[in-house]
Amino acid sequence: MAGEPQADCLFCKIIAKEIPATVVRETETTLAFRDINPQAPTHVLVIPKVHYADAATLAAADPQITADLLREAGEVAAGDEVDGTGYRIVFNTGSGAGQTVFHAHAHVLGGRGLNWPPG
Template identity: 85%
Template sequence: MAGEPQADCLFCKIVAGEVPATVVRETETTVAFRDINPQAPTHVLVVPKAHYRDAATLAAAEPQLTADLLREAGEVAAEDKVVGTGYRIVFNTGSGAGQTIWHAHLHVLGGRGLDWPPG
């Protein structure tokens, strides 16, 4: 069922504290933690505590929770002091776009030049 924790989901396990992560922020609805394979000096994932397969599914089901993720992305950027130099917020949706964990999440990237295309 959408929103319910999934036993085989890595991010659900991180949210539950069953898998360690370097958590930088936590709210009632979200958890933000450092990426284990950072692509920039600031690379933090922000995930909803509720399980949704991808960003589009999350946005359709719970627009307020989607807004919570975006607000937390801004807080992460402020705490990592990348607001002044700029940062990127990325939702990968689908395997063709690079989504590898099937739990909606966004990436906050900053702290270096982020030319387009990303990488």
């Protein structure tokens, strides 16, 4: 069932504290932790505590938690002091776009030049 924890989901296991992560923020609805393969000095994943496969599915099912996720992304950037120099919030949706964990999540990237297009 959508929204329910999935036994085979890496991020659901992190939320349940079954797998360790370097948590930087936690709210009632979200969890933010450092990426284990950072692509920038600040690279934090912000995830909803409910399971939806991707950002579009989350947004359609629960707009309030989607807003919580975006607000927390901004708080992560402020906490890492990249809010003044600029940061990127990235949602990869689908394997063709690089999504490897099918639990909605935002990448917060900052602390280096982030020219577009990424590469």
